Amino acid sequence: MQEHQKIVTRFAPSPTGKLHSGSYRTAIFAYLFARKNHGSFVLRIEDTDRERSKKEYEENILESLEWLGLEHDKFFRQSDNILRHKEILKQLIGGGHAYISKEEAKDGSGIMKELVRFKNPNTDVSFEDEIKGRVTVNTKELGDFVIAKNMDEPLFHLAVVVDDFDESVTHVIRGEDHVSNTPRQILIQRAIGAPEPVYAHLPLVLGLDKQKLSKRKGALALTDYRDLGYLPEALLNMISMIGWNPGGEQEIFSKDELVASFDLSRVQKSPAIFNPEKLDWYDREHIKRLPKALLLGYVKKFLPESILSKNPADENLESFIAIIGERLTAFGEIRKMSERGELLYFFERPEYDAALLLGKDGSAGETKDYLSRAAAILESLSDFSKESVKNALWGFATEVGRSKVLWPLRVALSGLAKSPDPFVLSAYFGKDETLERIKIATELLSR
């Protein structure tokens, strides 16, 4: 590779399943490396296996990468290049590097097929891996490996080499599971006179069971995380830190910061386990950093129709999310909270349970009295901020026993056993609504 050559990396998934964190990590590193070096990032769909490749998976991959902000500079499908692959195939056969082999199909059908096999020179092949160092493999055991099912159906090794060559890919950044494929691909490169790219084989991402991440073992697709309400910036940040870190003690990174600090030489050699709990933490941290407008957008997106149909004002929603936000790890929690009935009272008056209003050991008469006195204090209050409400009520509550006042007051506002504190809720509802709810609750106790 010449010094002046433009850096080109690629992400080459096969559309045989939804994109999950393992392949996503590969995509991130290839992307970061390209951006860091002002190079370009190619997305190539490896769909030479016609049986297993599915359009829906290709769409899922595209959708996932877009959602995560890994935009590509070039896109193509391997199947679009079949003519070119065929041309190279002919060239290889003509040059004596490959030959057509008539064999019985392995599927037991008994029919004869014309496979194309690569004539293996049986040498040691070594390459310098950016992460693993020098890797040497004796290719003798490989035999004359198959590079095409027939002249019109090229296979992985051939297609990869030809496409990387045609796209001037300078850095092949991929998973460690490809290490043993590399010698075969280098052999083909040499036969067609293609330059050898720089290789960087990434350690694998493992699941909690310490096995290679896979959908079958429950690895979630990136689109699943999206649907669960995780932020793409949290996924990007978290997954970037699996098998790599810039060395300092900073944990939270924006995409730009990741690009700026990315360095292949700091990539870990050993496999790493994907820890969902840490993702939750990253998500919370990124929610905290979200600009207001975006935050509002997410909230609206995840709020159920039962609440949306009440047409809450943006301003109302903003104070709502300020309260609820610290209670969730991903926006999908909003749905769950709503299903548990923990949200509706923010938007309409709750049904009261008299027993709940009394708390552990309050009597109806006493509780009613305390609620009335609290209401009287609030009545005279002009500043209805949570601090102001707290200051106004604190003395009285402390005097008679905080739980005796604050518990029924909180239940009067939320109708629930669990909710934010009465000061926060009072500030949220404002004076009129707060007093109205207290009044309704008080009346209930009179019956």
Added chain:
RNA sequence: GGCCCCAUCGUCUAACGGUUAGGACAGCGGGUUUUCAAUCCGUUAAUCGGAGUUCGAUUCUCCGUGGGGCUGCCA
């Protein structure tokens, strides 16, 4: 089985021969507190084992052990 790779708290990791082995997540304990959260403070916890090399090994070498990957007419 064969070939290849890897090895620091439970997990993600820092340390590039000299540190009381640091940070983060989780855990635990406590403060705040009317409930649920949130938040703050504190704290438990690791160099896989054995030989070398060296004045000195987490760091270098070898062996063992453990883990992983590959071993397709998949990618």
